[in-house]
Amino acid sequence: MPEDPPPFFDHHVFVCTNKGGCADEGSKKLAKHMKSQAKAMGLKRVRVNTTGCMGRCKFGPVFAVYPEGVWYSPQDRDDVEEILATHLRDGGRVERLMLPGRKR
Amino acid sequence: MPEDPPPFFDHHVFVCTNKGGCADEGSKKLAKHMKSQAKAMGLKRVRVNTTGCMGRCKFGPVFAVYPEGVWYSPQDRDDVEEILATHLRDGGRVERLMLPGRKR
Numbered sequence: 001m002p003e004d005p006p007p008f009f010d011h012h013v014f015v016c017t018n019k020g021g022c023a024d025e026g027s028k029k030l031a032k033h034m035k036s037q038a039k040a041m042g043l044k045r046v047r048v049n050t051t052g053c054m055g056r057c058k059f060g061p062v063f064a065v066y067p068e069g070v071w072y073s074p075q076d077r078d079d080v081e082e083i084l085a086t087h088l089r090d091g092g093r094v095e096r097l098m099l100p101g102r103k104r
Numbered sequence: 105m106p107e108d109p110p111p112f113f114d115h116h117v118f119v120c121t122n123k124g125g126c127a128d129e130g131s132k133k134l135a136k137h138m139k140s141q142a143k144a145m146g147l148k149r150v151r152v153n154t155t156g157c158m159g160r161c162k163f164g165p166v167f168a169v170y171p172e173g174v175w176y177s178p179q180d181r182d183d184v185e186e187i188l189a190t191h192l193r194d195g196g197r198v199e200r201l202m203l204p205g206r207k208r
Binding site: 066 | 105106108109111112113116118151153155156157159160162170171172173175196197200203204205206207
């Protein structure tokens with residue numbers, strides 16, 4: 001199998017904005033904040049998109065970061081900014097906001 | 105940095121259903137078909153979600169598959185089924201439907 005093309009984005013963030021789920025936890029405003037802050041920080045290869053239900057409702061609001069497959073549950077703007085600076089800009093992790101993966 | 109949690113899905117597919125963009129290319133029906141066929145094929149660790157504009161409009165309808173970061177432009181149900189069988193079930197690639205990555 002040939003090598004995959006180079007990734008189009010460094011980090012692609014997906015934010016559930018499903019009504020009755022994460023949207024009720026304020027995910028739309030947090031997604032909007034992440035978008036505007038990413039732009040303000042000059043993170044050109046970070047993309048933020050909103051989605052339907054990603055199936056992890058009990059952790060809402062959920063943000064999935066790919067290609068890493070790391071999921072977060074930021075509660076407010078400060079949490080979003082911490083994810084932006086620590087993970088999306090600097091490549092680290094905000095462990096206190098991370099969701100568990102599936103059971104091994 | 106500690107190891108990331110195990111991925112929650114084996115493949116997470118994101119389908120742009122933005123109006124005026126990929127939705128006009130029939131992406132909603134193709135996303136629905138992928139969801140139902142993934143279920144019919146027993147691919148329990150494949151998730152399909154719809155999103156807003158992912159910024160690659162000229163290639164629409166666009167499907168982004170993570171964590172691989174491989175993007176496809178299926179034109180009809182047969183194309184969707186080929187992606188399901190070849191990539192999402194068997195781990196290969198459908199090269200004729202793949203979008204280019206960013207320039208190196």
